Amino acid sequence: MSATRLLVLGVVRMYGRAHGYQVRRELLSWSADKWANVQPGSIYHALKKMTAEHLLEQVEVEPGDSGPDRVAYRLTADGDHEFRVLLARALADAPMSRPEMGAAVSLMPALSRKHALTLLRKRLVDFEAEAKQSRMLIDNGEDWGKAAHVSELFRLWSGIADTSHEWLIGLIARLEAGEYVMADDPGSSFGSPPETE
Template sequence: MARKELSAAALLLLGLLHEQPMHPYQVHQTLKQRGDDRLASITPGSVYHAMDRLAADGYVEVVGTDREGNRPQRTTYRLTDAGRDAFADRTALLLGHPRREHPCLPLALSQAHAIDRQSAVDALRARRAATADELASYTSRYDVVRHHGLPRRLLLDVEYDIHRIESELAWLDGLLADLDSGALDWDESVPQSFRDFAAARSQAAATDHVP
């Protein structure tokens, strides 16, 4: 029987259970502490829901329950062999096969031409400032944990984020410079030659689909 596709939250949960058995509250707190909530939507509810699904699929199993004082009863789970295999397969698949994602920035850029230049510039400058702050935060945290000996192989996702943010920041700087200098003309009209070209392509595409 084919394995069910693991969600991002489920993959993070299984990854933690490689370290030791945990109860859902401990899983949630550890993910938050490590900053892994940037990788997926992580809430107490989503963690408990994902753990229930993993247990139903046989990827984790209960090893015990406990209660401390007036706190609710906590159920501790451990990884099963099936869960270990499913985790390895899913991780390798995500590493090796690019998937089309839909981040918000490309969507906004595709529609930015329809708002006035100053609104676009103000928004881009705000994003540039927020992106610079994000880069500083990531770099600082990365340097701290590396200084204290955390192996690089445990930080590859952070390295990727740092390089991604650096690239976005450099592109934003270039775009804003072009807007400031006039190299990017916000009011440039679409030439008739392109309109003719687009119309011809549209007509050809329509003809190709005529039965």
């Protein structure tokens, strides 16, 4: 899965229709160039590739101010489906250190509150299993023929898992308390897929 693919689909969906410059400007405002390495070239490449895959369609061409014309895109029904699948997969399964997880958190308001909570609770169960495994490796690593200093790697993994687990519990609590405007809330930017003409 590509964070760029998910982000571009999500921003086009959020706007209803958007051209590459709008997508780029929005993602820069999220600092996606830093945490997901989303560069202008990758945005335009994703737009063209997903248009060829029938996930996006061109809806209009705007004359450029002093450069090339701007092509506006919107999601097709297949594109909306792809967005929803990628978002759910990233929120429930992407490793915390991967940019896909950052993309999923950024686009999480496109889900209903109940769906987001279900996916995050699944992730919570996974974290608890990882934490248990890390503790077992720390306690038994030498018995399994691992060099003593390798236990520091297991401690690092355990620390990352513990911090991620704590953050996730907080996010779930905030969502349960009604924080953030989700897709099923009034005033949602992500409430429904764009209408097709």
